Amino acid sequence: MKTMQLSTRLEKVKPSATLAITAKAKQMKAEGLDVISFGAGEPDFDTPENIKQAAIKALQEGFTKYTAASGLDEFKKEIVKKFKNDNQIDYETNQIVVSVGAKHSLFNIFQTILNDGDEVVIPSPYWLSYPEMVRLSGGEPVIINTTEKSQFKITPEQFRNSITSKTKALIINSPSNPTGMLYSEEELRAIAEIAVEKGVFIVSDEIYEKLVFDSKKFISVASLSEEIKSWTFTVNGMSKAYSMTGWRLGYIGGPKEIVSKISSLQSHSTSNPTSFAQFGGIEALKNGKQSIDKMRIVFEQRRNLIAQEIGKIAKLSLLLPDGAFYVFVNISQTGLTSSEFTEKLLESEKVAVVPGIVFGSDDHIRLSFASSDENITKGIARIKNFVDQL
Ligand SMILES: Cc1ncc(COP(=O)(O)O)c(C=O)c1O
Numbered sequence: 001m002k003t004m005q006l007s008t009r010l011e012k013v014k015p016s017a018t019l020a021i022t023a024k025a026k027q028m029k030a031e032g033l034d035v036i037s038f039g040a041g042e043p044d045f046d047t048p049e050n051i052k053q054a055a056i057k058a059l060q061e062g063f064t065k066y067t068a069a070s071g072l073d074e075f076k077k078e079i080v081k082k083f084k085n086d087n088q089i090d091y092e093t094n095q096i097v098v099s100v101g102a103k104h105s106l107f108n109i110f111q112t113i114l115n116d117g118d119e120v121v122i123p124s125p126y127w128l129s130y131p132e133m134v135r136l137s138g139g140e141p142v143i144i145n146t147t148e149k150s151q152f153k154i155t156p157e158q159f160r161n162s163i164t165s166k167t168k169a170l171i172i173n174s175p176s177n178p179t180g181m182l183y184s185e186e187e188l189r190a191i192a193e194i195a196v197e198k199g200v201f202i203v204s205d206e207i208y209e210k211l212v213f214d215s216k217k218f219i220s221v222a223s224l225s226e227e228i229k230s231w232t233f234t235v236n237g238m239s240k241a242y243s244m245t246g247w248r249l250g251y252i253g254g255p256k257e258i259v260s261k262i263s264s265l266q267s268h269s270t271s272n273p274t275s276f277a278q279f280g281g282i283e284a285l286k287n288g289k290q291s292i293d294k295m296r297i298v299f300e301q302r303r304n305l306i307a308q309e310i311g312k313i314a315k316l317s318l319l320l321p322d323g324a325f326y327v328f329v330n331i332s333q334t335g336l337t338s339s340e341f342t343e344k345l346l347e348s349e350k351v352a353v354v355p356g357i358v359f360g361s362d363d364h365i366r367l368s369f370a371s372s373d374e375n376i377t378k379g380i381a382r383i384k385n386f387v388d389q390l
Pocket residue numbers: 041100101102103104127173176177205207236237238239245248249250
């Protein structure tokens with residue numbers, strides 16, 4: 001009898017570890033255990049009411065059919081305005097594709113630009129889906145390690161030294177998941193100029209753009225020059241800024257000819273993102289600023305609280321994140337690997353965190369502060385208890 005053979009592409013791919021840990025903590029909670037989870041990769045706020053109402057209205061008015069595969073023109077027009085006003089980038093609607101979340105936007109880009117064996121430079125620590133998406137698209141992730149010394153940012157020298165004849169793209173994620181670090185204009189320019197010189201695409205994942213603290217300035221790399229823009233894909237979405245993770249809306253701005261290929265790819269895979277969800281997206285971009293500001297202020301207060309509480313634990317240290325909603329905590333003084341730390345902590349104190357190894361660093365754990373003040377105070381006290389006993 002013939003043996004079953006599946007795609008070899010998928011053999012190399014691991015399931016998302018962050019989703020697995022969040023699921024385990026949820027299951028323990030459902031069993032009645034008093035679990036505190038710092039695993040969440042999403043804001044804990046509800047989607048703002050005006051955004052929900054816009055989608056409900058669209059449903060009631062019968063917008064329940066296919067839209068253009070690359071998204072509604074009205075939505076694209078709002079995205080163009082957003083890029084212009086918030087990011088100082090001039091795109092036209094034919095340079096935009098709306099997809100089923102920024103994750104999907106990123107996946108579409110790698111599917112479109114990579115051939116087998118092409119290399120993609122990924123600064124580590126990295127969002128765990130990047131290497132997997134690259135592999136799924138036939139590419140090779142080239143992981144470049146960074147540490148606290150360079151604030152977890154890739155230096156121009158590191159980038160230059162990582163480039164080979166096969167290098168196709170560099171991923172920049174600012175502010176970063178998991179480190180929260182933000183690249184300055186100067187840092188971005190130095191890196192981007194190398195990319196242009198060497199003909200390497202920049203995939204700029206700007207999903208945490210709206211969560212930046214201490215009045216720091218977020219810079220879109222594509223805004224730095226027309227030449228840099230011509231090598232850049234600017235990726236963003238509604239999930240983190242507007243607390244719309246379940247709506248699955250993300251978008252790309254990029255070079256027209258390539259974006260049109262991405263649009264074709266999407267037309268033969270998912271087709272359009274959900275029609276009525278797109279109306280929620282339009283409302284968010286038109287009238288969502290107030291909600292963003294409110295959430296950002298709360299996240300900044302929580303960041304301060306979690307950093308203050310972790311500061312009381314002698315063996316742990318962290319760099320204060322500039323943005324996003326994670327702290328990447330150095331545990332190297334505990335003598336445990338990140339997986340050991342995570343497993344023992346969940347077992348003994350019922351606190352869920354994510355081991356840094358899934359983001360490329362075994363010296364760290366990631367804690368999300370998309371959680372109430374009460375949970376933060378209580379949870380970090382439990383972690384202190386755990387670490388103090390080691
Ligand atoms: C760095 C980064 N990029 C992209 C995404 C994907 O967001 P979306 O919900 O729009 O697919 C996430 C979500 O966790 C993320 O952390």
